[in-house]
Amino acid sequence: MSIFEILGQRLIIGLGTLLFVSVLVFLGTEILPGDVAHAILGQGATPELVEQVRERLGLNEPLHVRYFVWLTNFVSGDFGTSLANGADIGTEIGRRASNTILLALSTALISVPLAVALGLMAAVKPGGMVDRTITSASLALISFPDFLVAVVLVTIFAIKLRWLPAIASIRPSYELLDWVRILILPVTALSFTILAHMVRMTRSAVLNVLASPAIEMAILKGVPRKRLLLRHALPNALGPIINVVALNLAYLISGVVVIETLFNFPGLGRYMVEAVTNRDVPIVQTCAMIFCSFYVVLNMSADILSILANPRVRYKK
């Protein structure tokens, strides 16, 4: 199989997964209890009015018709309007998504290099002081749920020490430094939850490679320690590391839901939570689809990257 065939295959699998996900999301919101028309009309719902609203929203069409209308609209970028206030969902999503991406990206930029570095440091001398400190600390972190970490951080740094704001509300007048100030706590909380997994995986992948004859050969060739780790061991451990990084970044995207709510950060996650409370179905559907697309795209990229990281695939015999 040539490399393009493999990549093509991955793309098709990715698209198939997305399609399947869209069915699940649609059906999932469909079986939510309560009627949308009732929700819109609230107290003033008479049977006639409800029927009119249902007709206007196309809720009387059969399920599969509504699904295809929704899907084509979604794919063409038309997310519809909010049921609660009639605002265009697309514009709101654009604003919110950039906030969420800022939060997720800052977390990724800090935690991924940090995790790989810590994992490598732990692998240098397995069982040594550094290794034991890193592994036990990451084990402790992995055991705490993200909301607990966030609450503890807020208690210490915002309430007791009063160094940082507890709530991450955004004003248009914010400068870079203000952004940094409000991002520190959410980014730290998010990093903690995803760091541990990546550190442990990097450590074990590198240790695995370090036990191989190729590394023994490099030692016997006289390759210095640092080069041994970075040039000889790390490239061969990339496959598993890329996969766990992607998995954690995907987790990050859904993890922001909790953290955004906790810090009152105006991102996609909070938008979705608000929509769920208001039974604002189109928003819930759109947000769910965006989160799922992130998941699928990240995992697909991880697949493709770890294939590309293997020279056996890149260069045929």
Add this chain to the structure above:
Amino acid sequence: MRDTSQNGPLLKVRNLDVSVRDKKGHEYKIVDDISFDVQPGEVIALIGESGSGKTTISLGCMGYTRPGCYITGGTVNLDGTQVLDQSLPKLQELRGKEITYVAQSAAASFNSAMTIDAQVIEIPVITGAMSREAALAKAEKLYSDLELPDPGSIGKRYPHQVSGGQLQRLMAAMAMISDPRLLILDEPTTALDVTTQIEVLASFKKLIKDNNTAAIYVTHDLSLVAQVADHILVLKNGQMVEYGTTEQIISDPQHEYTQALMAAAHLMPDEIHAAPPVIQPEPPLLQVKGVTAGYGTQQEIIALRDIDLAIHAGETVGVIGESGSGKTTLGRLISGLMVPKSGGVFLDGNALAPGVQQRSRAELQQIQFAFQMADVALNPRQRLNKILSRPMMFYQGFKQAEATKEVARLLERVGLPTEFAWRFPPELSGGQRQRVNLARALAAKPRLIICDEITSALDTIVAQQILDLLEDLQDELGLSYMFITHDIATVSKISERIAVMRHGRILAQGPVDQVLSPPCHEYTQLLLNSVPEMRTDWLDEAVIERRKLVAALDGI
């Protein structure tokens, strides 16, 4: 900085001890009081079975031990430098420049994520000893000295893009790039096919000679080392058993262990014994008729073509070929692990269902398979009692209590103590595990056992014991064997008939004496020519002969 004025030995190893420390802190020696010298330009061979400490000693000469091992005594002096007292940065310098290493499996020892050139020139370039261009030019010269194809561009490839024999030579180029004073070769040809082995061996010999490099050659094969070494040091259980010149060791071994090694060497027997011709009853026990088979969804990658083969009751049929010849595929096909594209397999004249799922229990019972890697084939978390009683319960309907009694008898039969029934496979040695592997096949009470390279991973002496056991079992139980191997010397000793395979075809088959004596097929001749002979001038003649035969084969 090279001091050539000194006349003493290049390497002096004195009273070297290496110990292993287990989890409880107990220490035991795996290398015990070893002393030897290597003169400049001299090749010394360390020879012994696995566990004899030969690799540990050679690594110790580089100041390196594998995890869990510690150098607990002695000195290693390389031309005035006390190797064992050096700091790690100093050692790294020594290893890159003065002492270099060629590992057993180049395929595993090259870094698969870097090009070959990048690895060959790595050390001289990062230490600043050579410029990149100079190092590349030197590498290219070494490639062509080692008779590698396409020396100008082979280094731009990745390790998986070249063959095993080429990789092994590329690793020698990597070791020679800094003009080391001492080269350590650790079983450098063991992982290669027999016909490739002599080419690689010959190019190593030439390289060492042309550069006048001293070398330590580690191997378990006495007949190979006779071709390259000046002195031989025989090791057993980490201790020195005998030391002498190559001539003396092979013509007049003193110690009985050396004599045993000599006896078990992979040599062609002086005379190939042929079984007296008997009229075999028809139909034969097993017959393969017109089988073609392949891999892939449509079996489009053909691995076997037009195979006809018969195995009679009580007979051993040797199937010989190099890797990729289809010999293992044939074994898998007979046992039903693979399905033919056309043709069929017959047991007592009755057609067998192609796949193992469709065969009846009684049919399955008749044909058993013994795999090459006993350590992989046996479940490490099951006691031998469970491993061996399962086939008895499955095929013969034994209750566990009966089976347990039978297991004891079976263990005795294959030469293992009965209390081994309560042990786990990892607690056994390689030879013992291979006996269990055979016992597992025997437990079904089969009529035919397909033995797939069952002695290849074993030391020569242990392998000989397994072969003896096979013969005893055959005499006693009237078993038939299909003995799959790449080792023509072994197969010529134990088979009545043999089949020679290449590229998925049987090139020649018949009684062993007929197939192996002239006039025989060019490929058979090539295989025969590749079996080392215990004389020091064999290699040069063999290489010339090999070139002629390969040319003839390419013409076919």
